[in-house]
Amino acid sequence: MAATGYALLIVLMPLAGFVVLGLAGRHHLKRSAGWLATALMSVSAAAALLLAWHYFFVQNALGRSLEPAEVFRFRWLSFSPSLYVDMGMHLDGLSVMMLVLVSTVSLLVHLYSVEYLRSEERYTSYFAFLQLFTFSMLGLVVSVNLFQIYFFWELVGVSSYLLIGFHYERPSAVSAAKKAFVVTRFADFGFLIGILIVGFSSTSFDLNTLFQTNCHVDAAREELFLGMSAITWGTLLMFMGGAGKSAMFPLHIWLPDAMEGPTPVSALIHAATMVVAGVFLVARLFPLYEVAWLTADVVTVIGLTSSLLAAIIACTQTDIKRVLAYSTMSQIGLMLFGLGLAAQGASREAGYVGSQFHLFTHGFFKALLFLAAGVVIHRVHSNEVSDMGGLRRTLPLTHLVFLIACLAISGIPPLSGFFSKETILLAAASHPFWYGLALLVSALTAFYMFRLYFLTFWNKPALPKSEPELPTASERLAYGFPLVVLAVATAVNGFIPFGLFVAPDGRPYPVHASAAAWLPPVGAALCGIAVAAWGYARASERPQELARRFGAFYSVAYRKFYIDELYAYITRRIIFGKVGRSAAWTDRQVVDGAVNQAGWLIQQWSLLMKCWQSGRLQGYAFWFFVGAGLLAVVLLLYSPN
Amino acid sequence: MDVLNFLLITASGLFFIGVYGFLTRRNLLTMLISAELMLNGAALNLVAFNRYRWPEELDGLFLAVFIVAIAAAEAALLIAIVLRLYRNTRSVDVSDITELKH
Numbered sequence: 001m002a003a004t005g006y007a008l009l010i011v012l013m014p015l016a017g018f019v020v021l022g023l024a025g026r027h028h029l030k031r032s033a034g035w036l037a038t039a040l041m042s043v044s045a046a047a048a049l050l051l052a053w054h055y056f057f058v059q060n061a062l063g064r065s066l067e068p069a070e071v072f073r074f075r076w077l078s079f080s081p082s083l084y085v086d087m088g089m090h091l092d093g094l095s096v097m098m099l100v101l102v103s104t105v106s107l108l109v110h111l112y113s114v115e116y117l118r119s120e121e122r123y124t125s126y127f128a129f130l131q132l133f134t135f136s137m138l139g140l141v142v143s144v145n146l147f148q149i150y151f152f153w154e155l156v157g158v159s160s161y162l163l164i165g166f167h168y169e170r171p172s173a174v175s176a177a178k179k180a181f182v183v184t185r186f187a188d189f190g191f192l193i194g195i196l197i198v199g200f201s202s203t204s205f206d207l208n209t210l211f212q213t214n215c216h217v218d219a220a221r222e223e224l225f226l227g228m229s230a231i232t233w234g235t236l237l238m239f240m241g242g243a244g245k246s247a248m249f250p251l252h253i254w255l256p257d258a259m260e261g262p263t264p265v266s267a268l269i270h271a272a273t274m275v276v277a278g279v280f281l282v283a284r285l286f287p288l289y290e291v292a293w294l295t296a297d298v299v300t301v302i303g304l305t306s307s308l309l310a311a312i313i314a315c316t317q318t319d320i321k322r323v324l325a326y327s328t329m330s331q332i333g334l335m336l337f338g339l340g341l342a343a344q345g346a347s348r349e350a351g352y353v354g355s356q357f358h359l360f361t362h363g364f365f366k367a368l369l370f371l372a373a374g375v376v377i378h379r380v381h382s383n384e385v386s387d388m389g390g391l392r393r394t395l396p397l398t399h400l401v402f403l404i405a406c407l408a409i410s411g412i413p414p415l416s417g418f419f420s421k422e423t424i425l426l427a428a429a430s431h432p433f434w435y436g437l438a439l440l441v442s443a444l445t446a447f448y449m450f451r452l453y454f455l456t457f458w459n460k461p462a463l464p465k466s467e468p469e470l471p472t473a474s475e476r477l478a479y480g481f482p483l484v485v486l487a488v489a490t491a492v493n494g495f496i497p498f499g500l501f502v503a504p505d506g507r508p509y510p511v512h513a514s515a516a517a518w519l520p521p522v523g524a525a526l527c528g529i530a531v532a533a534w535g536y537a538r539a540s541e542r543p544q545e546l547a548r549r550f551g552a553f554y555s556v557a558y559r560k561f562y563i564d565e566l567y568a569y570i571t572r573r574i575i576f577g578k579v580g581r582s583a584a585w586t587d588r589q590v591v592d593g594a595v596n597q598a599g600w601l602i603q604q605w606s607l608l609m610k611c612w613q614s615g616r617l618q619g620y621a622f623w624f625f626v627g628a629g630l631l632a633v634v635l636l637l638y639s640p641n
Numbered sequence: 642m643d644v645l646n647f648l649l650i651t652a653s654g655l656f657f658i659g660v661y662g663f664l665t666r667r668n669l670l671t672m673l674i675s676a677e678l679m680l681n682g683a684a685l686n687l688v689a690f691n692r693y694r695w696p697e698e699l700d701g702l703f704l705a706v707f708i709v710a711i712a713a714a715e716a717a718l719l720i721a722i723v724l725r726l727y728r729n730t731r732s733v734d735v736s737d738i739t740e741l742k743h
Binding site: 616617618621 | 663665672735736
């Protein structure tokens with residue numbers, strides 16, 4: 001019973017905050033909205049930690065198999081005895097881990113935002129949206145039903161739209177919010193069809209029923225369309241939704257633009273609430289992905305492609321938040337790569353545990369990177385790295401935590417990123433080609449993160465545009481506390497025996513890696529760091545030289561491989577220009593034309609008829625007599641006798 | 642030419658004189674008289690057929706009496722209308738009466 005209480009508390013606190021702040025906040029809670037929301041979130045986060053303790057240590061003994069538990073369920077829609085939609089809370093290692101991650105990161109982001117957005121006009125709305133965002137993600141991770149996932153999935157989409165477009169007076173923010181919404185919504189179209197296919201072929205939307213009755217295995221054997229089974233089609237289409245939310249190639253175009261949102265929102269989107277939803281989806285439906293042979297390959301390839309692509313683009317960008325955005329895309333790609341490998345079956349446990357472990361550690365260090373970047377941006381009033389430089393003296397704490405996060409994301413032991421990335425690489429070890437590519441991504445990650453680090457905190461100090469304002473005491477607290485907590489989490493999380501908590505089927509999987517397996521990734525990361533230090537630690541001509549060496553490839557990467565332009569070409573020229581215009585012509589000429597022609601015909605006819613209605617009595621009488629006469633003639637001629 | 646034919650020709654003559662008058666005259670009173678002519682032409686037909694075809698029946702005569710009664714009522718009504726119209730428009734010309742259209 002305790003678990004039910006904790007679980008309900010976790011999810012309902014942000015919902016209550018959203019309702020209260022959304023309804024009453026504008027007039028009554030102008031000043032205290034931030035603290036109220038933070039207080040609610042801290043209750044939620046505390047409940048999440050208690051729930052985790054309860055679930056892992058009281059309900060289950062650590063090191064043994066974890067039993068999934070259902071703490072809450074009610075029937076939302078009922079169509080037939082076998083077809084229904086439930087809402088509820090499903091607890092297993094995965095969902096408890098996500099609850100802890102989401103509520104903790106969200107709490108720290110809330111705390112940070114209390115000061116960061118202090119001067120905003122729509123301070124209370126911001127916190128209301130933030131609470132809604134957190135609630136959506138928390139509801140998503142405990143789903144018991146495919147439709148519950150979809151429901152909260154869309155809520156995540158809508159609240160991210162509200163937050164990315166928070167500065168709606170800026171046209172760029174509006175278009176970024178629209179782009180994020182349209183791209184993810186387009187992907188969700190595939191998701192919905194996937195849900196329907198899976199539900200239809202296995203006659204249930206309920207996750208427990210799906211996994212326990214093994215009907216998905218039977219459904220996977222029968223061919224549905226184009227030689228692929230219903231499960232393959234369903235999981236492929238659902239992965240389309242996941243790729244949209246997780247910003248995987250080729251649906252990643254919204255992610256860099258989403259940097260228009262306030263920086264804490266970026267931290268939340270990238271660390272815990274939105275982009276990891278796709279990874280969570282694949283992990284949650286892992287039994288389905290395992291039996292769909294093609295989808296696992298697609299997930300692997302898309303994951304690695306996105307990872308490599310994003311890493312290359314990140315090396316060329318100059319906007320601090322965009323570099324971080326592409327690094328997120330790269331890391332999420334790695335997670336999906338690991339999950340894909342696991343679903344292929346060869347390294348089932350290592351891939352699954354590694355990707356979830358990486359999701360967990362990445363959540364903390366990516367939130368840390370964004371919040372630290374927020375402090376830097378606040379200081380220099382610019383996102384461009386050229387306006388930064390030499391900040392290690394003026395922002396010592398930020399410098400320290402940023403360095404910790406950079407080391408973690410690069411995979412340097414003993415920080416958390418090393419352990420999680422190492423596990424993913426372990427899963428890839430049996431495929432030399434993919435292992436090589438993943439190593440390359442690893443090296444590139446280290447390079448661009450340290451390029452960013454050196455450009456921001458070392459290098460030549462840029463001339464300040466305006467007099468930097470000194471942080472107040474409350475700002476120090478509100479910025480410093482989340483940064484320190486996240487830095488500690490980043491440093492020590494790697495020592496969690498993660499495989500005991502989250503593993504496929506709940507069976508614990510202790511990760512063992514030999515020192516020989518450690519060497520290549522660490523070596524690759526060190527190479528990346530060394531190159532970054534060589535190029536960017538001091539102001540020099542080396543970066544330009546390096547860029548010139550790569551020539552056209554550099555400029556193509558700088559323009560993000562022209563994918564945005566390709567999309568613009570497809571939408572503007574082909575869809576709007578050709579399809580849209582011909583559809584508009586058809587509408588105007590054929591559809592409207594038919595209606596107009598019909599109207600015109602009736603009009604002409606009535607004009608003709610109008611002449612008869614002269615209003616002259618004798619005219620009518622004349623026609624009456626003519627008619628009567630004609631009738632008489634007809635009767636005379638055709639009478640029977 | 643027997644009497645019946647003579648009567649029928651007379652009746653149709655009356656009727657068509659009435660039609661002609663109704664269609665050509667603009668004066669409402671003249672049109673009223675023309676309408677009476679048409680009615681009487683029809684009534685004469687009925688009487689003639691009754692007398693020379695079915696002398697033992699009385700249907701045609703009754704019908705004719707009805708027509709006379711109705712014609713009297715109709716004439717009274719129409720003359721009242723014409724008088725009202727004349728009061729309002731100072732005219733009994735049918736083409737001047739346009740106010741009832743709407």
